[in-house]
């Protein structure tokens with residue numbers, strides 16, 4: 559089995575619950591507010607442009623969070639579609655956001671797992687995924703689901719944490735050495751080459767990539783300003799998750815995925831990757 563693929567229904571359910579809980583924390587909100595990916599909506603716009611989104615497109619946003627990218631899609635690109643996320647509070651917020659807008663967004667929101675898409679084959683022109691593929695335990699399953707729901711000629715565009723090779727043998731700078739903790743998006747990251755391979759195996763080709771690692775660095779600066787650094791941020795996050803788990807009686811929410819793979823093989827960067835489903 560390749561890295562980052564998990565098995566076992568219970569294990570997978572608990573893992574996903576823990577991941578979702580991380581991005582629902584106030585600590586995360588304090589750092590990034592409502593747009594939970596490096597580069598903000600400026601990078602969202604760039605991703606949508608590279609996927610040639612226009613008003614005729616039907617778009618699916620995988621793990622859409624509170625729907626900020628969808629509101630941009632509706633307002634600036636005039637297209638329609640669906641946003642899904644596994645977090646109930648996030649989808650509730652996104653749905654409320656739709657009602658608060660003074661324009662018809664043309665989008666609906668659904669609580670759903672990105673690895674099992676509740677859509678028929680070939681219905682979307684574009685699938686967007688921002689800082690979300692990295693948190694998915696079964697990336698191949700998600701990629702083949704995306705390939706299934708895309709129309710022939712449809713595009714998948716992701717922006718996500720990626721692993722860059724460390725050739726000097728030093729520890730990567732994302733490691734909170736004393737805690738052994740990291741964020742799901744960093745712990746679950748793979749390299750650009752691995753993403754391209756996963757997409758190819760699912761029938762998505764013609765990869766186009768851009769490096770946006772500077773956007774990740776900016777978040778590092780924000781972390782330093784607001785919390786003192788990554789380690790302090792992770793400690794605050796961990797304490798909040800422990801409080802939540804005590805209240806809910808769900809011990810596993812305490813855990814932030816250990817920084818196994820990243821520590822071993824790479825520094826985190828941020829990249830845009832676009833792939834296409836062939837027409838024939």
Ligand SMILES: C[S@@+](CC[C@H](N)C(=O)[O-])C[C@H]1O[C@@H](n2cnc3c(N)ncnc32)[C@H](O)[C@@H]1O
Pocket residue numbers: 574577578581592593594595620621622623624626642643644645648670671672673687688689690693694743
């Ligand atoms: C880093 S946030 C990115 C959110 C949004 N794309 C954005 O850029 O603001 C990751 C999101 O993935 C969602 N998520 C985690 N696991 C998921 C899964 N298996 N299926 C769908 N959404 C998931 C979380 O609830 C969270 O909203």
